[in-house]
Amino acid sequence: MRAVVVTEPGGVDALEVVDRPAPEPGPGEVLITVAAAGVNRADLLQRQGMYDPPPGATDILGLECSGEIAAVGEGVTDFPLGTQVCALLSGGGYAEQVVVPAGQVANVPRGISLLEAGGLMEVASTVWSNVFMMGKLKSGDTVLFHGGSSGIGTMGIQLAKAFGATVVTTVGTDAKADFCRDLGADLVINYRESDFVEVMREHDLAADVILDIIGAKYLESNIAALATAGRLVVIGMQGGVKGELNLGRLLAKRAAVMATSLRARPSSEKSAIVSAMVAQVWPLVADGSVRPIVHATLPIEQVRDAHQVLEDSSHSGKVLLTF
Known part of the structure; x- marks a missing residue:
């Protein structure tokens, strides 16, 4: 073969x-x-x-x-x-x-x-196991997907909306932003032009669940974007493997950081x-x-x-x- x-x-x-x-x-x-x-x-x-x-x-x-x-x-x-x-x-x-x-x-x-x-199968299993089984996303929650136009992102946007969540996502181009909005994303942020933490604050949004493919580069910002008792699930390391974690900020939010591989x-x-x-x-x-x-x-x-x-x-x- x-x-x-x-x-x-x-x-x-x-x-x-x-x-x-x-x-x-x-x-x-x-x-x-x-x-x-x-x-x-x-x-x-x-x-x-x-x-x-x-x-x-x-x-x-x-x-x-x-x-x-x-x-x-x-x-x-x-x-x-x-x-x-x-x-x-x-x-x-x-x-x-x-x-x-x-x-x-x-x-x-x-x-x-x-x-x-x-x-x-890969994207559906990845999103379900990490966002819903580990992240415990439920109706009324806010979820942040990095890389909204990726295979995982496009599946995540649709599934989260189907289960009643508010969806925030980051993308790198205006065309991808339009694509994600058409899929149902409530807030789409071009990371090349804006800081996603600041934009979420402007819209009075904090993430109950974050599905992150970037890793170290976004660690501090992801913690800042979490809601109280929020869950950060890291599944990729495109932005590096070593980052500094402010445990005080994590404790103040009673938040959790998880890293998984399927x-x-x-x-x-x-x-x-x-x-x-x-x-x-x-x-x-x-x-x-x-x-x-x-x-x-x-x-x-x-x-x-x-x-x-x-x-x-x-x-x-x-x-x-x-x-």
Whole structure:
């Protein structure tokens, strides 16, 4: 089968389409013939040698995919052959076939195509586990998403609005600001032009939950933007890994800082997240309240171009690879 690997860490030229033996499902696993795979910023970090696969995972890139069940391992009864599914992966999505534990697989929700589903599982699972399960966002709360036009941001805006929250987000261009407003964001702040803490104060807003992809660079500002008993959930470190935390300010707000990673969790935890997320999110996808936002679809042979789109931050929504 065709698959994408990195022989030596580096730029987009480090990505190679190679031939690999097709995998076979073991007990509790399914084999998926891949239709589409989502491109995520974590894939860029892996390509650069900064985010190694967890122990035992394939070196083939790709953390989510959609496709059809081609075979099942012992003990799997929920997925008849040919079922259209999407999956949360530890790796292997950039390939014509992938093996994944059955608990990390879900039927493609009604209302979207098999192709669109290729960019759904990673963002939906990330937002649900971090904003709702850990951050405990509820109706009437205010949530701040950094990078509102990203795959995670576009999913987060829609889900938070569907559950009755006020949504604030930061973006880097006016075009992306308009895009996020169209998705339902209540306040959109261009971080190149304004300080998001000041703008939120001007609008008498403080965040009950912040989902942060920046890390150290935004740590002090994020704490300032939190409401009393607010929760800061850090899932990325684009702005560095070391920052100074004012514990006094944190104590005064009775606030919490959490940092999480989805990929390295054991399959049992991922399966629990997928199960909870599907129960809450799939009905919203089916009725059109939430939809996957696809910026571009490229064949696997153009994987370098797909990574370049994310590096340039020129996208709004997901970039998908197809087979």
